[in-house]
Amino acid sequence: MITLKFGGTSVANAQNIELVLEIITKKASDNNLVVIISAFSGVTDMLITASNTASNKDESYKNLLAEIKQKHIDVIYNLIENQKQNQLYNFLDIQINQLQTLLDGCFLLGELSARTADTIASFGELLSSQIVAAAVKQNIPNTNFKDSREIIKTNSNFGKASVNFNITNSNIQFFLEKNTFNVVVVPGFIASDEEGNTTTLGRGGSDYTAAIIANGTASKSLEIWTDVNGMFTANPKIVKEAQSIQSISYQEAMELSHFGAKVLYPPTIQPVLQAQIPIWIKNTFNPDALGTYISNKNLVSSNPIRGISHIDKITLLTIEGSGMIGVSGSSKRIFEVLSQQNINVIFITQASSEHSICIGIQNQVAAIAKKAIEFEFEIEIFQNKINPCIVENDLCIVALVGENMKNHQGLSGKMFSTLGKNNVNIRAIAQGASERNISVVINEKDVKKALNTLHERFFEENTKQLNLFVMGVGNVGEKFIEQIYQQKKFLKENLKINLRVIALSNSRKMVFDEDGINFKDSKIRLDNGENASISKFISKVQELNLRNSIFVDITANYDVASIYDQFLKLSIAVVTCNKIACSSKFENYKYLKSLSRKFNAPFLFETNVGAGLPIIDTLKHLIHSGDKVHKINAVLSGSLNFIFNNFSETYNFHDVVKEAGVQGFTEPDPKIDLSGVDVARKILILIRESGYEMEIEQIENHCFLPKECMETNNNEDFFKSLIKNATHFEQLLSEAKSKDARLKFVASFDKGKASVGLRFIPKESPFYNLEGKDNIVEFFTDRYTDQPLIIKGAGAGAAVTASGIFADVIRVGNV
Ligand code: ADP
Ligand code: ASP
Ligand code: MG
Numbered sequence: 001m002i003t004l005k006f007g008g009t010s011v012a013n014a015q016n017i018e019l020v021l022e023i024i025t026k027k028a029s030d031n032n033l034v035v036i037i038s039a040f041s042g043v044t045d046m047l048i049t050a051s052n053t054a055s056n057k058d059e060s061y062k063n064l065l066a067e068i069k070q071k072h073i074d075v076i077y078n079l080i081e082n083q084k085q086n087q088l089y090n091f092l093d094i095q096i097n098q099l100q101t102l103l104d105g106c107f108l109l110g111e112l113s114a115r116t117a118d119t120i121a122s123f124g125e126l127l128s129s130q131i132v133a134a135a136v137k138q139n140i141p142n143t144n145f146k147d148s149r150e151i152i153k154t155n156s157n158f159g160k161a162s163v164n165f166n167i168t169n170s171n172i173q174f175f176l177e178k179n180t181f182n183v184v185v186v187p188g189f190i191a192s193d194e195e196g197n198t199t200t201l202g203r204g205g206s207d208y209t210a211a212i213i214a215n216g217t218a219s220k221s222l223e224i225w226t227d228v229n230g231m232f233t234a235n236p237k238i239v240k241e242a243q244s245i246q247s248i249s250y251q252e253a254m255e256l257s258h259f260g261a262k263v264l265y266p267p268t269i270q271p272v273l274q275a276q277i278p279i280w281i282k283n284t285f286n287p288d289a290l291g292t293y294i295s296n297k298n299l300v301s302s303n304p305i306r307g308i309s310h311i312d313k314i315t316l317l318t319i320e321g322s323g324m325i326g327v328s329g330s331s332k333r334i335f336e337v338l339s340q341q342n343i344n345v346i347f348i349t350q351a352s353s354e355h356s357i358c359i360g361i362q363n364q365v366a367a368i369a370k371k372a373i374e375f376e377f378e379i380e381i382f383q384n385k386i387n388p389c390i391v392e393n394d395l396c397i398v399a400l401v402g403e404n405m406k407n408h409q410g411l412s413g414k415m416f417s418t419l420g421k422n423n424v425n426i427r428a429i430a431q432g433a434s435e436r437n438i439s440v441v442i443n444e445k446d447v448k449k450a451l452n453t454l455h456e457r458f459f460e461e462n463t464k465q466l467n468l469f470v471m472g473v474g475n476v477g478e479k480f481i482e483q484i485y486q487q488k489k490f491l492k493e494n495l496k497i498n499l500r501v502i503a504l505s506n507s508r509k510m511v512f513d514e515d516g517i518n519f520k521d522s523k524i525r526l527d528n529g530e531n532a533s534i535s536k537f538i539s540k541v542q543e544l545n546l547r548n549s550i551f552v553d554i555t556a557n558y559d560v561a562s563i564y565d566q567f568l569k570l571s572i573a574v575v576t577c578n579k580i581a582c583s584s585k586f587e588n589y590k591y592l593k594s595l596s597r598k599f600n601a602p603f604l605f606e607t608n609v610g611a612g613l614p615i616i617d618t619l620k621h622l623i624h625s626g627d628k629v630h631k632i633n634a635v636l637s638g639s640l641n642f643i644f645n646n647f648s649e650t651y652n653f654h655d656v657v658k659e660a661g662v663q664g665f666t667e668p669d670p671k672i673d674l675s676g677v678d679v680a681r682k683i684l685i686l687i688r689e690s691g692y693e694m695e696i697e698q699i700e701n702h703c704f705l706p707k708e709c710m711e712t713n714n715n716e717d718f719f720k721s722l723i724k725n726a727t728h729f730e731q732l733l734s735e736a737k738s739k740d741a742r743l744k745f746v747a748s749f750d751k752g753k754a755s756v757g758l759r760f761i762p763k764e765s766p767f768y769n770l771e772g773k774d775n776i777v778e779f780f781t782d783r784y785t786d787q788p789l790i791i792k793g794a795g796a797g798a799a800v801t802a803s804g805i806f807a808d809v810i811r812v813g814n815v
Pocket of ligand 3: 262265
């Protein structure tokens with residue numbers, strides 16, 4: 001004998017039931033079967049809603065009833081041979097009439113007893129199993145229907161009745177002895193009490209029915225057929241990377257299901273565990289997939305964690321006060337009072353001081369629990385020995401489960417640090433004495449992030465998904481996105497980094513997609529996106545609450561530079577090529593760095609100086625390894641270098657500046673480059689990164705622009721002023737010629753003082769031959785004394801800047 005159970009989706013419609021029939025027919029050829037059938041998908045929910053609406057004097061239950069009826073008519077029509085349909089339609093009519101009578105009664109009385117609720121809920125399985133039985137009979141004539149209410153006996157705890165195994169097992173024995181059928185179809189979920197009233201075994205209880213029958217019939221195995229390829233390492237609907245678990249112990253499966261893995265109703269394991277009947281969890285829609293094998297085998301696995309599960313809608317009740325210390329029996333009183341109220345305690349922690357006890361229960365019973373506990377401790381609360389219960393709603397329990405966890409140290413540490421890095425606040429922690437489970441209570445809004453990040457940490461061989469929120473999609477931004485998509489495959493295969501662009505925004509529009517935005521349609525999607533708003537952008541990032549989030553600023557905007565703190569405080573990394581933040585007040589720079597440390601969120605800005613050249617990173621390594629910078633000489637403006645390298649008697653100053661802009665070498669506002677402000681910001685950042693405190697005003701700026709150019713207010717006027725002042729620039733050029741020198745805009749720092757300005761560079765200087773848009777930096781340090789450490793290369797341009805930003809993003813991934 002084999003016991004099979006088919007869940008709601010497996011029997012959702014005629015098409016799905018055809019698949020069920022195929023499976024049954026195949027199995028029945030060499031085995032006798034008991035087949036447990038759930039209600040058609042959604043029907044139990046509809047029945048419960050109908051009974052509630054009816055008892056609330058709301059007539060909409062009638063529509064639900066009609067919908068339920070139609071659902072079953074459709075299946076009969078599409079599944080059953082013509083000549084046998086009438087018999088089932090008659091049966092359906094009778095059942096629906098009975099159901100209607102019950103619902104009308106609820107409506108008239110405005111009342112719903114637990115007993116009636118169970119009777120109403122039982123119709124889902126009663127109808128589905130009869131229809132499936134008729135369908136099986138078409139293929140296998142030697143098929144019978146058996147009403148589970150005649151064999152499974154329970155107490156009268158309606159809604160979730162307890163099974164009397166003595167009576168149930170002997171009923172099953174009696175039935176078996178007489179059974180001559182190849183296939184017996186049985187409704188799941190329902191049973192009856194001693195008086196013969198219909199009871200139910202709890203939501204999802206058809207699994208349990210199957211286990212009870214498998215045990216009673218001493219089945220070779222119990223097969224639970226559902227809509228996924230077995231029990232997964234985490235809920236596959238929430239964690240896309242979750243994998244089907246091939247083999248798992250009863251205890252582990254029990255633990256995972258207790259902590260929310262809905263694929264198996266928690267009590268299911270108990271009956272088969274005693275009889276050591278193995279369970280298979282299989283996919284009706286992919287029967288060839290292996291599925292999950294649950295048994296008592298001692299499984300060897302390199303991963304001590306078998307799965308992660310979670311329960312949502314949890315409330316934490318904390319009872320504390322001096323009156324708890326050393327007073328024996330407080331916990332007993334709490335649990336007794338909760339048990340009297342039929343409240344299931346899911347989670348308990350108690351500090352060793354006994355000063356407080358914290359319990360996790362379902363949201364829906366929180367108010368009753370609080371009232372009951374406060375009533376029980378009324379006197380102590382009145383005497384201020386115990387405080388009124390503290391109630392925290394909308395929490396969630398996340399549990400790591402694995403038999404082998406006890407043999408591995410540091411797992412809880414890994415769990416907490418992984419959650420901490422992603423700004424998931426842990427409200428309470430519990431570890432079972434069996435060490436088969438570590439559970440934490442977190443905010444419900446963090447659950448998706450927590451499950452995914454834990455799954456990544458424990459199951460995905462250190463693969464990391466990085467979620468990028470990109471602001472600024474100009475020249476550099478576009479190149480950056482392009483580079484990401486070019487490298488995506490390489491990063492995944494070689495660095496195990498999975499990059500996804502979740503948001504794009506320019507100054508006009510923004511677009512978000514939790515599943516990632518494709519490069520190909522990114523432009524169109526952005527153009528059709530919603531209107532850009534910095535505050536909305538922040539709220540959306542916060543709302544999505546994705547793990548390993550990185551905010552990427554590719555603007556030169558002041559407002560954007562002033563929101564980094566908001567991201568860092570959420571443990572979201574910030575990567576930026578925008579120099580404004582790091583060259584703002586020293587206090588702000590320091591504040592951002594301290595936030596980065598405090599919230600474990602990288603704050604990287606390599607491209608602030610020298611575009612993609614590894615200048616800041618090199619400096620960081622020098623400082624971290626104990627070196628000290630004394631002096632810096634540098635040409636830090638790719639744009640100014642381009643301009644002065646090309647400016648000649650035949651190529652006038654205005655035209656060269658224009659061309660530099662066209663080629664993307666200048667800031668959007670070229671005056672920022674030409675006035676020396678941009679270079680001043682860069683040297684300031686290098687000085688600060690070298691460990692010195694300095695403000696931008698302390699940098700001497702020997703500006704070469706005439707006053708008139710400096711006083712313009714927009715790009716157009718600025719360019720006009722360059723034409724007007726052409727002779728000024730020509731004079732600078734001829735003076736350089738006469739000195740046999742070249743014009744370079746140089747930044748320097750020495751003995752605590754910094755300056756920027758245009759200089760006549762003689763032939764012997766290493767700066768003389770600086771080509772095109774190249775940058776050069778010389779660091780004189782404790783270790784590099786006679787010869788400086790020199791970094792030289794292209795220091796401007798969209799592609800190199802983009803690759804610098806990219807490198808920072810990868811650095812975040814490697815943290
Ligand atoms: P059925 O109707 O067949 O009884 P359920 O909906 O009760 O199916 O259970 C299957 C569902 O359980 C899956 O579709 C999946 O969404 C959910 N689920 C939650 N956690 C897990 C897990 N760890 N492994 C597999 N499925 C899970
Ligand atoms: N139909 C019941 C429910 O939806 C039982 C089950 O499907 O397992 O809860
Ligand atoms: Mg189920």
